[in-house]
Amino acid sequence: MSLLSFENLHVSFKQDGGLSPAVKGVSFDVKKGETVALVGESGSGKSVTALSSVSLLPDSAVINGSIKYNGQELCGAPEADLRKLRGNDISFIFQEPMTSLNPLHTIEKQLAEILLVHQGLRGQEAQNRVIELLTQVGIHEPEGRLKDYPHQLSGGQRQRVMIAMALANGPDLLIADEPTTALDVTIQAQVLTLLRDLQASMSMSMLFITHDLGIVRKLADRVCVMKNGEIVEAGVTKDIFDAPQHSYTKMLLDAETVGYPAPVPDDAPVITETKDLRVWFPIQRGLMRRTVGYVKAVNAAEFSIRAGETVGVVGESGSGKTTLALAMMRLVDADGPIVVLGKDIQGWSQKQVRPLRADMQIVFQDPFGSLSPRMTVAEIIAEGLSVHGLGEYPSAEAAVIEIMTEVGIDPDTRNRYPHEFSGGQRQRIAIARAMVLRPKLLVLDEPTSALDKTVQVQIVALLRALQVKHKLAYLFISHDLKVVRALSHKVIVMKRGDIVEAGEAAQIFDAPAEPYTQALIAAAFDLAVKEGAEV
DSSP states (O other), X not given: OEEEEEEXXXXXXXXXXXXXXXXXXXXXXXXXXXXXXXXXXXTSSHHHHHHGGGTOSOTTEEEEEEEEETTEEOTTOOHHHHHHHBTTTEEEEOSOHHHHSOTTSOHHXXXXXXXXXXXXXXXXXXXXXXXXXXXXXXXSSGGGGTTOOGXXXXXXXXXXXXXXXXXXXOOSEEEEESTTTTSOHHHHXXXXXXXXXXXXXXXXXXXXXXXXXXXXXHHOSEEEEEETTEEEEEEEHHHHXXXXXXXXXXHHHHOOOOOOOOOOOTTOOEEEEEEEEEEEEEEEETTTTEEEEEEEEEEEEEEEEETTOEEEEEOOTTSSHHHHHHHHTTSSOOBSOEEETTEEOTXXXXXXXXXXXXXXXXXXXXXXXXXXXXXXXXXXHHHHHHHTTSOOTTTTHHHHHHHHHHTTOOGGGTTSOGGGSOHHHHHHHHHHHHHTTOOSEEEEESTTTTSOHHHHHHHHHHHHHHHHHHTOEEEEEOSOHHHHHHHOSEEEEEETTEEEEEEEHHHHXXXXXXXXXXXXXXXHHTOOOOTTOOO
């Protein structure tokens, strides 16, 4: 029997006096106790479809068709009826828990609020239930985490808290919207196992939204593939994976980041290197702010990068990957030599370092957050030229046009703003902003983690081509080991500030020596974890 059913669903948004269609004639159902996955690239209509179920879309949305829950029509249902369903019968888990959790309230208060509103629980009874929920989702020593705020938890812990909030009232249906996209591979595997176990123990149905088909294979009973607001293929998961019928489904399944980087010439010069690099952040307490200890973010790091070479840095969140990169860029204080283009810049003032900044550029994880929404793409790309005295827009227009063409963005769109581009296009713009200065070293901090698999493949191909053409040195940070393998010549594995293993990429991936590395690779490539390989 169907628990949730969509029939000929159409969703449009009011825009510029007209309607912009987002979902076009979607029909499918979720049966009791099963998991249905909605898959497709960004903008395909997956989230809009799910959010329309209990009218969580903005007022600009126009919904037509039929959505039934246990036979009850939800399209046009009174707000009071929908409010009873939300959080009780139908719960949601969203992609980014840090934005979904209130940063001003403790974990206990946020969970207790749900219990008070929906079940009337207060005081010790509510606290006992909160502890029970946190235990259920795998939070260790939950009594000690009740007074923690969201920023004091890791990404995986925050997602577990979100799952606890969603399960607080024992829903019949859980809608999970990209709940593992921002997580490390090991944490992702843990969260997926947790969801699968909870679903089985609670006899719960699940609508799982993702662009990662690897997750779908592990979790879903049935799959609906969406493109441009329509379901182009649907069926049993095994059938879809073994014999996809639609060309779009085949493209998604083939969108695996494969291949290897071009070899580095033997005579390639060293662009940057360090030895015994250390980044410790002091822990200060009391009125006099005395230092009582240190957060040892990076310990005794040692590596070098040659022209045309990529060094990949992998490890879980909090392992020190980004801190290591920021230290090499002289953006956080560190102890130890930092050699760039043959010069040890450790101890240099920011004024002394500034002329080298053009040779040391960085591309961040979230292109939308790192691009100014008030500047056109041409102004964004040309800004670095102005800062380094190499020309201002529009006099630098030729350089902007050249680099936009090189990274695969139509230069005729240069006077548009970031919001007018897709996620993949915005990442190309971020790369163009860095590349217009013709740097020697490019730090890439999770540049593909927020992108669809198909777009990831394109960005990896672009980065490879740019590296060969300009002999770029890459310091590549990522938790996606498949992308790291495709781009990196050497790999550094970090855990709690220490480099636990380092070497040639082939050796690290094919014969990892450390249990921690073995566990990371097993989680990324769906391998069996060797005994003792705990993370």
